């Protein structure tokens with residue numbers, strides 16, 4: 001290795017650094033994956049010890065297990081791998097593309113949410129930040145309209161064509177309606193939590209967006225951000241969160 005030219009050694013280290021970085025990012029962003037990987041490491045250690053100490057039957061059985069481990073890992077972790085890849089490959093918007101809504105947009109969103117909550121009309125509104133939500137908008141119904149309380153209320157009115165799924169807001173525009181997100185499988189939340197709230201939580205785990213949820217069942221308003229769900233008891237609190245988020 002020491003006879004090699006310096007650029008080769010540097011490239012070697014760089015590639016290893018990238019691999020280690022992606023591996024650690026995978027593991028840190030997914031606790032379940034971390035525990036599966038730790039169990040596999042444990043099996044490898046036992047296998048290594050049984051090989052070293054010549055425990056024949058055990059090392060033979062463990063040899064079979066170990067040779068199948070990568071495939072077993074991929075099968076078990078397929079949904080988590082997909083989720084983690086989405087985190088790793090999510091695109092950030094360039095500085096020129098990045099826009100946050102105006103004061104008027106904030107007011108319109110809060111007015112709409114408060115009205116929908118008072119009528120117990122279910123809603124899911126996601127506000128984009130740096131990470132683009134294009135991949136979700138592409139599969140939804142594009143609107144590109146100004147944000148207004150009336151349009152938002154109309155979208156979520158039950159039995160209308162756009163009321164299912166999420167609305168995505170980009171800057172001062174309603175980008176689309178009827179967007180579908182990957183549901184969160186966070187075990188810390190009640191197992192009975194419905195798909196609307198799991199979808200809001202899911203998108204907040206993999207992007208830096210903020211999602212406002214109105215429950216059809218209870219009329220409660222919540223905000224999903226950075227993988228946590230927060231109850232918003234009143235208009236002022238919701239406004240406070242939007243002010244912090246849309247800076």
Ligand SMILES: Nc1ncnc2c1ncn2[C@@H]1O[C@H](COP(=O)(O)OP(=O)(O)OP(=O)(O)O)[C@@H](O)[C@H]1O
Pocket residue numbers: 122123124163164165166179180181182183193194195196197198199214215216217218
């Ligand atoms: N993957 C998804 N992405 C976006 N929206 C979704 C998704 N799955 C379901 N929804 C929306 O959630 C609605 C169903 O909500 P559900 O009752 O299961 O959830 P919930 O969290 O209990 O909400 P609520 O308290 O309003 O009943 C659907 O009509 C649809 O509009």
